[in-house]
Amino acid sequence: xxxxxxxxxxxxxxxxxxxxxxxxxxxxxxxxxxxxxxxxxxxxxxxxxxxxxxxxxxxxxxxxxxxxxxxxxxxxxxxxxxxxxxxxxxxxxxxxxxxxxxxxxxxxxxxxxxxxxxxxxxxxxxxxxxxxxxxxxxxxxxxxxxxxxxxxxxxxxxxxxx
Numbered sequence: 639x640x641x642x643x644x645x646x647x648x649x650x651x652x653x654x655x656x657x658x659x660x661x662x663x664x665x666x667x668x669x670x671x672x673x674x675x676x677x678x679x680x681x682x683x684x685x686x687x688x689x690x691x692x693x694x695x696x697x698x699x700x701x702x703x704x705x706x707x708x709x710x711x712x713x714x715x716x717x718x719x720x721x722x723x724x725x726x727x728x729x730x731x732x733x734x735x736x737x738x739x740x741x742x743x744x745x746x747x748x749x750x751x752x753x754x755x756x757x758x759x760x761x762x763x764x765x766x767x768x769x770x771x772x773x774x775x776x777x778x779x780x781x782x783x784x785x786x787x788x789x790x791x792x793x794x795x796x797x798x799x800x
Contacts, residue, residue: 659782666767669763670763670764671685673760673762674688674759674760677752677756677759681752682726683722683726686711686715687723689709690716690720690723691723691752691756692753692756692757693705693709693798694729694753695745695750697797698743698744698745699732700742700743701742702716702720702731702740702743703740705743720743726748727746728748728749729744729746729749730744731743
């Protein structure tokens with residue numbers, strides 16, 4: 639089923655069109671993240687915890703330094719998030735194989751289960767929107783989002799593909 643959203647104007651670089659895009663990004667992000675807020679709140683966790691869980695689930699044994707670069711937050715903020723996840727039994731660390739100072743991150747079975755339930759809520763929301771929009775719109779949406787990511791960071795995004 640095609641989306642009911644009107645097509646972008648041929649003058650899509652006008653202020654009104656760009657503002658509409660910003661508003662849609664803002665409200666779309668707000669609503670999709672709200673779909674997991676209840677599950678996070680039940681665990682006493684927030685969105686920063688979810689981002690860490692999500693990316694660690696995508697790349698088990700990710701070094702802390704890689705997660706720090708992906709999330710673009712301070713070491714102190716990440717340390718707080720990781721320590722809380724470890725204390726709750728959702729995350730474990732182990733030393734790197736070549737560099738024992740390196741800390742590799744992996745979700746515990748409980749962490750995997752929590753991340754999977756949060757992912758499912760996001761998947762349902764995004765799948766419904768994708769279905770309404772259609773394949774061409776999804777490809778265009780991805781192209782716009784990729785265009786927002788600086789070229790030097792695209793390798794990090796590509797590195798997450800399974």
